[in-house]
Amino acid sequence: MPYQLDNRPADLREQMYFPEIIRGIGAVTAHFLRNLFFTRDANPDILDRPRGLGKSDNVTIFYPEEKAPYPPGYRGLHRLVPRGDGLPRCVACYMCATACPAQCIYIEAGEYPGDPVEKYPVKFVIDELRCVVCGFCVEACPKDAIRMDTGEHAPPSYERDVQQLHEQALLRGPSVDYAGDPWLKRAAPSIPADKLAAMKAAATPYPADATDEYAQTPGFSVKALAAEARARSERGGR
């Protein structure tokens, strides 16, 4: 809630100035003593921290050691989504590289040995220094193979090379399988038979509409946040 501004003219006592200073010292001392004697609450959800007597008012988050989670929808570092057998979902169709306005994606396509249909990226390089974090690559991908849901921003580095992420670094995070995936439907020879059964079992239907649940930081959901906010406002709000 924004501050209520109190714009009445100063009364006599306030014009005397010194009593107000003493009151100010009192107000500031209360903060000082609370912060001196009580422990800082490290809960990153600042609004959810308990307040009042016996609690520190400190709101600092020790950044590199503690991180406040980014809000849902935050476009973080890219990742290549793996499928159930650990290989990338990417079929090297060049859609993302074409859509990229910064031209920071470089792909070299290759074929799985013994499989005349399935393609995969032999090289998939994203130059994070050129990336403008627009998210067009995620939009363009027909296979839901590239996401920006890691919740991390590009880490600082002393060398440029470090910022060029290769397929080994990009391929991470929870795996995703859809029932409509062509390599599952026609049982691609590049997938071992036992894996195939497990992947088919774990597959979900492809989402008909894009909801936040499918493109967010792992463990984070707008719905849960909204519910929390609603519960908070029902408790009386802060």
Next chain:
Amino acid sequence: MKRFFGMSLALVILVGALMALSGLFYLAAAGLGWGFNVWFGEPGRVDPALVHYGASLANVLTLMMVVLMISGSLLTVAERKWSALLQNRVGANRIKVFGNPLGGIPYLAADALKMLTKEKMEPQAATRMLYELAPVMAFAPVFCLFAIVPVGPAIDLGSIFSGAAGAGQTIALQVAKMDAGLLFLFAISSLSVYGTSLAGWASNNKLALLGGVRASSQMISYEVSLGLSLVGAMMAYKSLQLDEIVVAQGQGVLGIAPAWGLLLQPVGFLIFFTSGFAETKRAPFDLPEGESEIVGYFLEYSGMKFGMFFLAEFLEIAIFAGVITAVFLGGWHPLPIAGATEWLRAHLHPLAFASVGGGIFLAKMIVLMWLQLTIRWLLPRFRYDQIQQLCWKILLPAALVNVFVTGAAILIDPSLQLLAGLGLLTMVVVAVLVGATGKGAAPAAAHAHGGGH
């Protein structure tokens, strides 16, 4: 809760450590005093002058080199940490010793290292000699002010070296017991304005010159109310010497209340505190620096030369805390109860009594230093005309009235009862003013807490 008990314990330990420290200071003063007598004097005879020289030398080393310098440099760290606590922040904690930030204290070493190894920039057209002289002129007068502050009570040398022939000689934690006392304070503290104005002038920089001019006019203005605010205390305690003023504060007035300066001279305290604040050139009186308008009189200084100005500012804080403690807060009297000091003196070993007194003095000093930093972080900078108005139109008349009223009260009732009554009345008035709520009702809050306050 763990932190609460830890912090409470730390505060108790701090006071205890201050007492132990002042006990060590007493031992040093007595040892060196007695040592001078043994080394330089004739055997079998006690020379009061030699004992005095020895004790004073020990006090220079302990009080000025250890207490003053360490508190001055710790204040640079304290300013960061305490301001952080006031503002719900954490403060400097990145330098860690074995993974522990130690309350930011390692920043002391880092700061010193930075100051000493920084590139020395020097304006080409500076007036070289004055430019080099200014930091010294700013630092030295401030530094030597601490000489008159009586940190601990005077005790008998014979009580430390039992059976020695030193009985009759007194040892106190005070570097110079001079008759001029407070006059020395005014004289030397007004010298430090030369440092700032010379720095501004010699830098050959218009902004620095502006800072120097502001500094000199502000400091000269506040000298007046600074001096007048203490006249009441001088009259009440009938002395200029700080140690005698402290002793005189042990007497009782109005029953069990001690004759502390805060009770007898609340107005004088306010004026002295404000003027002293202006002398330290810190916010809200930091016109000479005003980093957002003019960078300040030390604009052209770098490295340790800037560090001297910086340190001098913090030393002034420590020294004003010491002087206010001695004149207004009862100095080394441990408890605000008349007669408590005499009871302690009778029931404790003299060295233990003196250590308690010295430790209490240092603790009071720390509280006052904390208060100064708090006010510095509480108030925004005054405008220049407001500064001069505050001095000439409010503080100076108030100080003059205070001198007049104090003189009249002492004339009518030399036992100080009337003065203490007036002081009590003033404090009650101030308390009512502070406690009273404002005239205009605050606008109704968006959400009511059960029907108003």
